[in-house]
Amino acid sequence: MDISERFLDAGYALLHGDDTEGRMQAVSAWKARHVDPDLEDFSLTTCQEGCHWAAVQGALMELAPFGANRVVVVPQADNLLERAKELPPAVKSLLTNPMEGTYLLLVARGVISAAPGKILSTKPFSDWNKEGRVFKVGALDNKAAIAFLESKAKEFRLILDTGVAQSLAERLGGSPGILTRALEVLELIAEDHQVTHEMLDQSTFRLGEQNAFSWSQAWQKGQIGEALKNLRIAIEDEPDGAPLMLLGQARREVERLCRLREAARQGVSASDLASILGLTPKQIFLLDGYKRVLDRIQAEGLKKLVTLLADTDSDIKGGVLSRSPTPLINLTVSLCRAWGGK
Numbered sequence: 001m002d003i004s005e006r007f008l009d010a011g012y013a014l015l016h017g018d019d020t021e022g023r024m025q026a027v028s029a030w031k032a033r034h035v036d037p038d039l040e041d042f043s044l045t046t047c048q049e050g051c052h053w054a055a056v057q058g059a060l061m062e063l064a065p066f067g068a069n070r071v072v073v074v075p076q077a078d079n080l081l082e083r084a085k086e087l088p089p090a091v092k093s094l095l096t097n098p099m100e101g102t103y104l105l106l107v108a109r110g111v112i113s114a115a116p117g118k119i120l121s122t123k124p125f126s127d128w129n130k131e132g133r134v135f136k137v138g139a140l141d142n143k144a145a146i147a148f149l150e151s152k153a154k155e156f157r158l159i160l161d162t163g164v165a166q167s168l169a170e171r172l173g174g175s176p177g178i179l180t181r182a183l184e185v186l187e188l189i190a191e192d193h194q195v196t197h198e199m200l201d202q203s204t205f206r207l208g209e210q211n212a213f214s215w216s217q218a219w220q221k222g223q224i225g226e227a228l229k230n231l232r233i234a235i236e237d238e239p240d241g242a243p244l245m246l247l248g249q250a251r252r253e254v255e256r257l258c259r260l261r262e263a264a265r266q267g268v269s270a271s272d273l274a275s276i277l278g279l280t281p282k283q284i285f286l287l288d289g290y291k292r293v294l295d296r297i298q299a300e301g302l303k304k305l306v307t308l309l310a311d312t313d314s315d316i317k318g319g320v321l322s323r324s325p326t327p328l329i330n331l332t333v334s335l336c337r338a339w340g341g342k
Contacts, residue, residue: 003025003026003029003135004132004135006131006132006133007026007030007132007133007134007135008029008030008033009033010128010131010132010133011034011098011102011103011104012095012098012103012104012128012133013030013104013105013106013128013133013134013135014077014081014105014106014107014108014112014125014128014133014134014135015027015030015105015106015107015108015134015135015136015137016081016107016108016109016110016111016112016134016135016136016137017108017110017111017136017137017138018109018110018111018137018138018175019137019138019175019176020109020217021176021180022137022138022176023107023109023137025137026135026137027073027075027105027107030105031044031071031073031105034069034071034103035071036068036069039064039066039068042064042065042066042068043064043065043068043069043070043071044071044072044073045059045062045070045071045072045073046072046073046075046285047059047072047073047074047075048288049075049076049288049289049292050076050079050292051074051080052080053080053087053088053091056072056074056080056091056104057090057091057094059072060072060094060099060102060104061099064101069101069102069103070101070102070103071102071103071104071105072102072103072104072105073104073105073107074104074105074106074107075107075285076107076108076109077106077107077108078108078109078110080106081106081108081112081119081125082119083119084117084118084119084121084122084125085117085122087119087122092123092124095124095125096123096124096127109221111136111138112134112136114126114129120134137176138174138175140174140175140176141174142166142169142170142174144174145169145172145174145179146165146166146169148176148179149165149168149169149179149183150165152179152180152183153165153183153195156183156184156186156187157193158183158186158187158190158193158194158195159193159194159195160195161194161195161196161197163197164195164196164197164200167197167200168182168200171200186199186200213249214230214233214234215227215230215231215234215246215249215332216246216249216250216253218230218336219332219335219336219339219340220253220289220335220339220340221339221340222336222337222339222340223336223340224332224333224336224340227332227335227336228329228332228333231246231325231328231329231332232325234246235325235328243316243328244316246328247309247312247313247316247328247331250309250312250331250335251309253335254302254305254306254309256277256278256290257290257293257294257302257305258302258306259276259277259278260273260276260277260290260291260294261294261299261302263276264294273287274287277290293338293339296338297338301338304334305334305335305338308330308331308334309331311327312327312328312330312331315327316328
């Protein structure tokens with residue numbers, strides 16, 4: 001992914017878009033440009049997800065020791081950017097005239113609009129946009145997706161049969177992250193580096209894991225409508241395998257909550273929580289989210305989720321002939337409420 005140099009050079013910047021892997025790459029590249037690795041533990045502050053502007057201001061005002069710059073990253077700033085008219089005057093002034101020695105990256109997981117009255121049409125963000133300090137990661141159009149696939153295929157030393165790139169783009173859409181993962185899988189199964197349409201059909205990328213991922217991403221954001229839509233697509237695409245795959249996604253997340261509660265009960269140190277939850281070093285940022293969910297639903301809510309998972313598993317395996325989606329619909333709504341607080 002080509003990341004704008006103007007964005008990377010910007011001391012105060014905004015990153016938005018629905019491509020998870022693209023966001024991670026852009027955040028890493030921006031941090032590499034502004035954070036001294038030897039002083040990262042002292043100079044870098046990562047705000048909690050869903051925090052308010054007051055927390056961002058407070059983080060920027062903290063002095064970094066050893067003469068280092070203060071770098072602040074807000075990993076989920078969507079709530080701060082929903083309504084332009086609610087931007088506090090003091091924050092607007094700070095974003096317009098940054099304090100010397102401070103750097104700020106706001107990260108929105110959705111696409112921020114530049115329509116009239118929206119945040120990107122309002123100062124100072126409209127100025128940021130003109131200056132190249134706003135970088136968007138997200139879906140490519142069909143033509144761009146095909147070009148992206150052909151370029152990536154060369155990196156993987158894959159030879160795509162005529163029309164394979166177009167078929168991949170049509171099946172998977174324009175997410176660079178998803179397209180890259182598809183090629184990674186193809187690289188593993190294409191022993192002679194030749195990718196045929198038959199391989200593509202056998203892989204069935206649109207089915208299975210990607211739909212399960214889209215479904216879990218939606219309910220983790222509390223987006224009931226989107227989660228139910230992705231549930232329907234997954235079941236329609238793969239009625240035999242999707243229900244158990246979706247259930248597996250949900251079980252993994254709920255099990256992590258169970259491990260977190262048990263670790264807290266035993267007084268396990270914060271530094272050990274990531275490994276207990278099965279998180280990789282790059283996933284440590286997810287800890288705050290799990291803590292927030294557990295604080296919201298408490299032990300009783302967690303017990304209900306565990307029971308619901310067991311009941312859903314039983315219903316799915318016992319309803320092989322009817323293939324009723326009702327158990328998964330009920331599970332989806334409950335997961336949305338637990339993670340999204342609705």
